[in-house]
Amino acid sequence: MTYLAPFKKRARDLSTEMWDSFSDFFNDNFFAPVHSETNFFRTDVRDCSDHYVVEAELPGFSKEDIKVEYDHHYLTISAKRESHIKDEMESFIRQERHFGEFVRRFYAKDINEDTIVATFTNGILTVKCPKISIPHIEQKRIEIH
Secondary structure, eight states, X not given: OOOOOSSOOOOOOHHXXXXXXXXXXHHOOTTOOOOSOOSOOOEEEEEOSSEEEEEEEOTTOOGGGEEEEEETTEEEEEEEEOOOOOOTTOOOSOOOOOOEEEEEEEEXXXXXXXXXXXXXXXXXXXXXXXXXXXXXXXXXXXXXX
16 A cells, blocks of 8 residues: 655554555445535635735636636636436446536625636636725824814
């Protein structure tokens, strides 16, 4: 059994390694459901001083399946994936790919909605949201009378 870990693993003896491999083989239930969040995709949001950048992982989607909207200070990214089942009698032994609508919403105030730009390359959606330019007002001292 191969282990991938970001940290250095403590040294283990051969009998422990063999027992773990044996347990993994017999405890892996092939028919068990996958316990993960569905209808969810990962995103990164960066603040780049004059604009925000939202990058969303959407592998397996085409550009036509993705919709980006900005309404009432909310940036909404949605993507829809249809099931590829051709025959209703077809049954799965295990199905881990999710189908349906995937949606993420982000509150983003002070965005110039007319200049939002979205690109989709290699399964990554990149949305650049320029901020509204607010003029810098110098501090004014008020005299107390």
